[in-house]
Amino acid sequence: MSKKSALVPSDPNTFGSIHQMVEELFASLRAATGDGAGITREAYSAQETAALDIIEAAAMKHGLASERDAGANLVVTLEGAQPQLGFMACGSHIDSVPQGGNFDGAAGVIAGLAALVSLKREGFLPKRTLKLFALRGEESARFGKAYLGSSALVGQLKSIELDTHESNGAKTLEQCMRDVGADVARIRLGQPLIELARMTGWLELHIEQGPVLAARNLPIGIVTGIRGNIRHRAIRCIGEAGHSGTVPRWLRHDAVFATAELITRLDQHWRKLLEEGHDIVITSGVFGTDPREHAIARIPGEVSFSFEARSQSEATLGAFYQLFLAECSNVAREWGVRFDLDRKLEVASAAMSDDWVERLKRIAAKLDIACMDMASGAGHDAAVFANVGIPAAMIFVRNEMGSHNPREAMEVDDLMVGCAVIREALVEVLS
Numbered sequence: 001m002s003k004k005s006a007l008v009p010s011d012p013n014t015f016g017s018i019h020q021m022v023e024e025l026f027a028s029l030r031a032a033t034g035d036g037a038g039i040t041r042e043a044y045s046a047q048e049t050a051a052l053d054i055i056e057a058a059a060m061k062h063g064l065a066s067e068r069d070a071g072a073n074l075v076v077t078l079e080g081a082q083p084q085l086g087f088m089a090c091g092s093h094i095d096s097v098p099q100g101g102n103f104d105g106a107a108g109v110i111a112g113l114a115a116l117v118s119l120k121r122e123g124f125l126p127k128r129t130l131k132l133f134a135l136r137g138e139e140s141a142r143f144g145k146a147y148l149g150s151s152a153l154v155g156q157l158k159s160i161e162l163d164t165h166e167s168n169g170a171k172t173l174e175q176c177m178r179d180v181g182a183d184v185a186r187i188r189l190g191q192p193l194i195e196l197a198r199m200t201g202w203l204e205l206h207i208e209q210g211p212v213l214a215a216r217n218l219p220i221g222i223v224t225g226i227r228g229n230i231r232h233r234a235i236r237c238i239g240e241a242g243h244s245g246t247v248p249r250w251l252r253h254d255a256v257f258a259t260a261e262l263i264t265r266l267d268q269h270w271r272k273l274l275e276e277g278h279d280i281v282i283t284s285g286v287f288g289t290d291p292r293e294h295a296i297a298r299i300p301g302e303v304s305f306s307f308e309a310r311s312q313s314e315a316t317l318g319a320f321y322q323l324f325l326a327e328c329s330n331v332a333r334e335w336g337v338r339f340d341l342d343r344k345l346e347v348a349s350a351a352m353s354d355d356w357v358e359r360l361k362r363i364a365a366k367l368d369i370a371c372m373d374m375a376s377g378a379g380h381d382a383a384v385f386a387n388v389g390i391p392a393a394m395i396f397v398r399n400e401m402g403s404h405n406p407r408e409a410m411e412v413d414d415l416m417v418g419c420a421v422i423r424e425a426l427v428e429v430l431s
Contacts, residue, residue, distance in 0.1 A: 018114050018419075021058065023412055025110050028054045030102050038099040038406030043137035043148055044072070044176035051094045055109055055134050062117045070183040070193045071152040073135050078116050080129035080430070086198035087129040088430060090115065090422065092206055093138030093149065093381055100139075101408025103207045107397060107415055109134045111205040115422050126430035128200065136180075138381055142166050143173050144233040145345055150381040152182070154388045155192035160343075162188055201356070201392070202385040203425065205418045207410050208396040209378045209403035219417040221374040222360045223394035226383040227279070227310040228349030230321050232342055234286070234304050237262075239337040241293070241301030255303040256289065258335035265327045269320065278316045281377060283308045312349050312375055350383035356393030356425075363424045369417055378403070395421060 032054060033039050033047045041047045052074045056066045059076040066076045074094075080087070092108025112132040119126070137148030143164050151157040162174040162184065178184050186193070208214075213221050239255035263284060270282050286306040294300060307324065311317040328339040357373070364371045374396060386392040397418045401407035 018118050019412065019416060021117065022110055022114055022415065025054065025058055025113075026102055026106070026412070029106055033096075035099055039096050039102045040098045040100065041094060041096040042098065043095045043139060043142045044173070044180050044182075045095075045142075048095045048136060049180055051106070052134055052136075055094070055113060059113060059116075059132075063120060064116055068181060069153070070186055071136065071149055072177065072180045072182040073133055073149050073153065076113065076116060076132040076134075078120055078126060078130040080126045082127050083129045085128045086200045087131050088126075088201050088203070088426065089131045089133055089199055089385075090203040090205075090426070091131075091133035091135060092204050093135045095137055095139050097139050097141045097404050099406060100404050101406055103399060103408045103410045104209070104403050105138060105206070107207050107410060108205040111415055111419050111422060112203075114416075114419050115426060118419075118423065119426070124427065126426075128430050130426060130430060135381055138379075140231075142176075144231070145173075146347060146379050147381055147384045148173070150384040152177075152187045153193050154196060154384060155190045156384070156388070157187055158190075159188050196388060196390065199385070199390050201353075201429065202382055202390050203356070203393050203395075203422060204380060204382045205395045205397060205415075205422060206380055207399035207403060207408065208374075209399070211400070211402070212374060213372075213396060213398035214400045216372065218370050218372055219398050219414045220364065220369065220371045220421065221396040222357055222364070222371055223352055223376050223382075223396055224357055224373050225312050225352055226350045226376045226380055226386075226394075227281075227312050227378075228314060228317055228383075229308055229310040229345075229347045229379065230317055231309075231345040231347075232307045233345070234342050235307055236340040237303040237305070237337055238340060239301050239303075239335070240299070242299040244297045244299055247299060252299055253301075253336040254299050255337055256300045258331050258337045259287075259303045259305060261335065262327055262331045262339075265331070266324060269323050269327075273316070273320065278311070279313055279375075280309065280311045280316055280320055282320070283310075310377065314349060317349070347379055348383065348387050350386040350392070352382070352386065352393050353391035356391055359425055359428065360393060360395060360421060363421050363428070367420055367424065369421065393425075 032050045033041045059066045090112040093105035135149035140146040237255040237259045239253035289300045382392040395418045398414045400409040
């Protein structure tokens with residue numbers, strides 16, 4: 001490990017006392033936002049705010065300036081010698097899905113804080129200002145829409161999204177954002193909450209949410225792109241209820257069998273597209289009859305289900321959505337049902353900056369850190385920044401047992417490997 005900056009510790013697995021700070025922060029987040037099964041830090045909730053408070057207290061303890069921006073995101077700043085040059089940004093989100101894991105999102109926030117703290121301790125004065133963002137509302141679980149905090153930041157959170165109710169129907173997104181101090185009037189106008197022209201780049205670390213790095217025994221991966229998606233939160237298949245023993249098949253309008261037929265047809269299209277080399281994944285993660293009505297002896301008259309398609313290719317995504325609509329019409333005609341679609345939600349795919357991808361790969365090689373290029377099947381805030389023209393980059397950290405569940409199993413030592421690459425990259429672009 002002879003080829004590295006003097007500002008990178010001799011062992012990239014540890015930052016000495018920084019390593020201890022990282023472990024303590026994860027422990028504090030777990031204690032404050034544990035739900036008995038996993039971690040729950042829903043978007044714009046008291047638990048999410050508590051997590052931001054923990055990160056902010058650690059930043060202030062180490063002499064870093066902090067504030068909440070107009071979107072109620074946490075911003076931690078290491079001031080540069082020439083702040084007129086604009087600022088470099090790093091970070092990730094702090095929210096989680098219900099009963100999720102402790103590392104999804106928070107790992108990137110803590111890694112960014114570790115980088116800022118270590119650079120400040122060693123007296124590094126960046127030419128440009130460096131800002132860490134702990135973003136709210138990246139997960140879509142509560143409101144059906146992802147990237148809420150980052151979208152608000154760049155002026156792209158729409159009024160129709162602010163009017164969306166949370167999954168239990170209680171409050172709108174606007175009400176929940178206002179409750180935590182966001183300037184909703186400014187956000188509703190579509191005004192960016194930062195000067196986009198002054199943001200020179202976005203660097204995000206995140207746990208890998210799949211098994212590839214663990215399977216290949218690699219501590220980190222360099223992300224080349226992020227899949228976009230098309231979603232419907234709640235599609236209703238409306239058929240006709242009836243007695244299970246008295247209505248023959250040819251007279252049935254069975255919502256379950258019709259929806260099952262639709263899903264089967266989508267799977268057949270999916271298989272064919274994969275065989276042709278297209279990038280696509282399809283999911284129906286919410287599926288069920290009304291529990292107030294369903295019974296073992298009742299032909300179900302209604303099914304509610306979600307639909308999601310993801311791809312790095314906008315063309316593939318659009319083509320599959322047209323297939324989906326066509327199959328809805330075909331199945332509806334054949335089964336005598338109808339499909340009522342709620343509002344379509346779309347998130348664009350994003351390519352990471354080629355310059356940043358090459359920089360991160362070169363730095364990893366310089367530090368003798370094994371890594372690989374990989375696309376992200378999951379969405380990340382980096383996509384929002386990339387799609388408004390800000391050069392964006394991501395590092396994935398090995399994580400076993402998947403994500404969006406309490407069993408996330410990232411090792412802090414792997415996180416510190418990612419931190420070493422982040423540190424060196426920041427030193428390079430800010431010197």
